[in-house]
Amino acid sequence: MFFKLVRKNGKKVRRENSIFFVSLIVAVIAFYIFLSLEDQDVIVFLKSMESDAVGKLLALLPVFYDVSLFLLFFLVYFSGLYQLERRKYELGVYLMLGMKRSRLFLLLLAEDIWNSLISLVIGIPVAVFFSEMISLITSKTVGLGIIGHHFSFSLEAVLLTAAGFAGIKLAAFAILSGKMVHREIQYYFQDEEAIEQKKGGTGSYLRLGAGVLCLAGAYALAISGIAWAELIFMGATVILGLIGMFLVFSGLSTVLERFWKGRKKGLGIFTSRQLTEQISIQWKPLTVASLLFLAAFCLLGYGISAASTLKSQNASHGADFTFQGEEADIRAVLKKTGAEQYLDEIYEMRLSMMMSDDIWEEDYPEYVHDFSWGTVLESVGKLSDQNERTILENNLSYQTNPYLIALSGYNQVLKAEGKEPITLGKDQVAIYKDPQLRTSPAGSGMKKILEDPQEITIDGKNYSLYGTVCFEPLVADRIITLDDALIVPDELFEQLTGPDPESYWNVKLKQDYVEQEGLMQAVYTVNEMLKDTGLTYESYLQSMGRQLFYNVASSYLTLYLAVILLVIANTVISVQFLMHQRKTGRRCGILSLLGAGYDMLCDSAETQVQWYFMVPLAAAVVNSCFGLPSLITGIGTIGTGTGFLLSGLVVIAGVFVIEWVYMRAVMHLNNRQLLYLIRQAEESQERL
């Protein structure tokens, strides 16, 4: 009997609260996918190359696990609150019939467990399916190929998902039943609690004004970039933003009331009064929901920009492999292993330090040259950007023994990248900087300086500087990292070179092979051939792997959190809305007695749903218009271009669909409630 009741009630709860049931399943899915991250092809692959970083990421998982459980707790709690409110009457009847409270809670708990089991049973298979799809899609996009794919089912993830959900369910349940236990039976039969009427006067305009000012301040800090300069400014931005949001929402209903004043047709007045009343009572949860939306949007934006760069690994680079050692040995190994057939011609990259400090005089008197930055120093002092000026002044002060790069090697890099080689006159040198400095103050400052003719002096002779900074990477990954260097014609290189010049041998994969296999797979195959030959070398794979890792990790985590936040924000809004509608249900009964039909009432309710969702969403959209650009400039742009735009549009469309689905679901639930109310009103009218 008990279990029959549990099953029957469970089914009713699922049907009547379909939104929350589906939200729960979505949460289960997101949770499993996230927990099974370790088994994703890309992560397995990266683990073999970047095991440290992957290890760090995986070590972070428990933290994310706890944070998401904390967030999901609210989802469970709010939907539980709504369910209890909705079933108040029924529970009251059980109590009246003499069911002991303990037994009633056992009944509720059993129903809850039953429904949670069902959501797991539905959620997990779907989650496994999605997880596999994501695994395949990401490995395809990053160019890993899908041949090596293994079906993976993470029992650990299942268990952790189940345990986590059981934990928060129990916690929420304990709190909710604690609340119910102390109620008098009478409470269960009260139709609605009295709703406090709040009237906002000039006070709410003041709050609104102050809120707008706070928000404007936060926007200004965020957009100007000051927020990122120091932690304290970031804190100020966040706090201003939060205060602003709460203030604006606390005064919002008064303004909206004015805004809606003109709506007099049909149930217009009633609709607007319902809304303003609801917003004026529930401004706190609405603000929280709006902030959750904002967080979700920012995470989505960031995650998408990270995900959209997954494919663009093929950044311009002049070498897929860089070898160290004797040319003959290298050629021999390449020939022996058969790697040769996949590779273009190898070329030499020569580097050397130019000694100009006095300290070298003793050991290498014949190598010491006289060097000065000539007109550059003076031009640096004239830079208008203070940041660029101080950094460059500092740099130049210790760059007294510049590294030299032979022009032929650098031009080969350019050629391999498919770019035009540069030509230097006999008395001309070029400034080289690390590719990562391209957008830094040091890079941009130097570019500005080189717009005017500059000269440096070596051994008393003036050399003019090439008109721009050279930024192309010299080797496949990081076998050498030069922040700054001078590119000099080969003759000059011979002349100025130090006692032990270094040689690196770069090679690129054949273009048709890359096109056929995909870059990642091609580098991977050739790497497998060379791995155990004893050659000292590095490959572009590492560089790609590192980039890929950061992008994969950040897109996974941000998108995961975004989904969870979206689901929670929507649940909060839906629950708040439906609860208020229940409490004010009597009003619809009255309207129906005055001749308002079901359709008219539904229209009014649907308008209310739309606005009630729109208000926090619109606020979040406005906020993210300022927040997202700031976030992207602050953390560093990872994605631009059409791929980013396209996926951005896809996401916006996705969010629209999600919101639409939630709104429809709330409308549907509410309309059913309305129908029930009207019937009840008519029946009770009959029974007077």
Added chain:
Amino acid sequence: MDKKILDIRSLKKYYGTGENITKAVDGISFYVLPGEFVGIMGPSGSGKTTLLNCIASIIRPTEGEIFLEGTDIASFNETQQMKYRGSKMGYLFQDFKLLDNLTGEENILMPAAIHGVKMSESMKQIRRLSDYLGLKNLLNKYPSQMSGGERQRIAAARALLLNPSVILADEPTGALDSKNARTLMEELRKLNEEQKRTILMVTHNPDAASFCSRILILKDGAIFHELRKKQNGETRSEFYGRITDVMAQLGGGGDHVL
């Protein structure tokens, strides 16, 4: 014939089936002429509210016909019912049924908004009603800021807004103290006499009933007795005396009915 504003013919409303059948209204026929002020009395459970709700089209009768100005409203479909409710007839409830989130004026205007009547006309109507019912200071108040009598006056104004042919009232004085009840009855009488409004009122209160021109007394779902105020200037207190007598007869002791 066509002088009757309301004509009810062998109206029946049964609840339940078989053994459990309740004959709430069991074959009632009567008619109301324009400008009449009819009271309906009877013991608890005698079918008064059921009768009124059938006329208001809130519930559908099992059998019988209800003609309002010649149209049978018992056969209305839902859309027609909705159109009829609140426009062709106004309803006054014991618990007022005002919307607590609207001001007095907005409450009064609600039927106009629902039935798509021009606002300017309704505003004129409000001004007219305002004089009759003394609404001046109530229009901008919320129901929670009004007394019971004031709320019922707002409810009355709402019921009258669209110039309904009939006003139905189910124990309108039920939630009011005797002073407020008396004031409300005076107002209803004024409406009846000066504006020639037709009113059909259920009441348990003989004092309220004594304002009527005719009283139907129900018992077990049927008309048991009919009292008419005498044309030759019977006073209200004389009429009151006759009412209490009948009620005493009916219940075997008037107490529990009152």
